[in-house]
Amino acid sequence: MSVAIEWPAPAKLNLFLHVLGRRDDGYHELQTVFQLLDYGDSLRFDVRRDGRIQRKPARPIAPEQDLCVRAASLLQEASGTTLGADIALHKRLPMGGGVGGGSSNAATVLVALNTLWQTGLTEDELAELGLRLGADVPVFVRGRSAWAEGVGERLAPVSLDSSWFLVLHPGCKISTRQIFCTPELTRNSPSITMSAFRAGQARNDCEPVVRSLYPEVARALDWLAGFGQARLTGTGACLFAEFDDEAQAREVLASVPKPWQGFVARGVDESPLRSRVKAATAAA
Numbered sequence: 001m002s003v004a005i006e007w008p009a010p011a012k013l014n015l016f017l018h019v020l021g022r023r024d025d026g027y028h029e030l031q032t033v034f035q036l037l038d039y040g041d042s043l044r045f046d047v048r049r050d051g052r053i054q055r056k057p058a059r060p061i062a063p064e065q066d067l068c069v070r071a072a073s074l075l076q077e078a079s080g081t082t083l084g085a086d087i088a089l090h091k092r093l094p095m096g097g098g099v100g101g102g103s104s105n106a107a108t109v110l111v112a113l114n115t116l117w118q119t120g121l122t123e124d125e126l127a128e129l130g131l132r133l134g135a136d137v138p139v140f141v142r143g144r145s146a147w148a149e150g151v152g153e154r155l156a157p158v159s160l161d162s163s164w165f166l167v168l169h170p171g172c173k174i175s176t177r178q179i180f181c182t183p184e185l186t187r188n189s190p191s192i193t194m195s196a197f198r199a200g201q202a203r204n205d206c207e208p209v210v211r212s213l214y215p216e217v218a219r220a221l222d223w224l225a226g227f228g229q230a231r232l233t234g235t236g237a238c239l240f241a242e243f244d245d246e247a248q249a250r251e252v253l254a255s256v257p258k259p260w261q262g263f264v265a266r267g268v269d270e271s272p273l274r275s276r277v278k279a280a281t282a283a284a
């Protein structure tokens with residue numbers, strides 16, 4: 001069966017990121033707001049009867065590390081289906097950029113193949129499978145901007161007043177693990193409330209560490225601060241600023257110095273993936 005539909009895999013921003021402590025398993029307890037964007041990668045699927053799972057194009061990630069392939073294999077195993085898939089990924093998001101591209105790809109694979117394979121897992125079951133692939137996968141499975149705690153798996157949907165974002169990529173790739181292993185990282189931030197966040201009492205605890213390890217990110221943050229409040233997303237390397245309208249964001253994008261790159265995107269409470277699944281369910 002050939003299914004030519006594009007399935008969106010949107011990006012996220014962490015509007016703030018507090019590190020509250022470290023768990024016995026080495027993972028860190030966080031508090032964050034995930035802002036979903038209407039911009040990201042997209043995927044296409046062809047269901048295979050022979051049970052094989054293949055990524056197209058095969059590069060740049062080896063199949064055993066590829067989150068698309070790993071997500072499909074996990075769903076295959078959990079559901080017992082004998083079906084497979086060819087997965088075509090159109091990559092727009094920078095990898096290791098803190099915008100959650102790999103996690104979002106994995107979530108879209110879980111949600112799309114659960115539909116195409118008719119495996120019938122619930123959203124909770126898909127989110128639980130996603131968490132095994134990465135801390136950021138559940139928010140993309142659920143497809144709602146959210147207040148998050150734990151390692152990012154305790155999620156409460158939020159309605160944000162956000163409008164447009166300029167997301168800037170300074171060109172370096174940052175390992176999340178490296179930032180969380182740095183001794184100087186603040187690990188004892190107090191827990192805050194949503195109203196404190198809305199009042200601006202929030203920051204990204206990873207920013208001082210990333211600034212000192214990656215001077216290019218520090219330069220980009222200082223440059224963007226000339227146009228608005230510049231913040232790091234996740235553990236970087238991307239940073240962002242919010243604008244009242246698209247035109248302002250695009251004007252700043254046009255002046256981004258080379259070799260930095262960027263994109264402009266709208267903040268959304270509901271992800272394009274969730275909207276797509278709802279539309280498909282309503283039409284069925």
Ligand SMILES: C[C@@](CO)(OP(=O)(O)O)[C@H](O)COP(=O)(O)OP(=O)(O)OC[C@H]1O[C@@H](n2ccc(N)nc2=O)[C@H](O)[C@@H]1O
Binds near residue numbers: 029097098133134135
């Ligand atoms: C911190 C965030 C905020 O969104 O950063 P970004 O990766 O988006 O920049 C994420 O939760 C990251 O999620 P994700 O990228 O899925 O991380 P994982 O693959 O699960 O973890 C990579 C490594 O980072 C460390 N890690 C990750 C998350 C966490 N809460 N505590 C940690 O200590 C662990 O060493 C882990 O082995």
Ligand SMILES: Nc1ncnc2c1ncn2[C@@H]1O[C@H](COP(=O)(O)OP(=O)(O)O)[C@@H](O)[C@H]1O
Binds near residue numbers: 068095098100
């Ligand atoms: N399909 C994929 N897309 C992006 N990254 C992937 C994918 N599969 C595996 N990865 C790995 O996951 C890591 C984290 O990717 P990504 O989610 O884009 O960044 P971040 O967690 O910083 O937001 C990448 O550095 C890459 O090695």
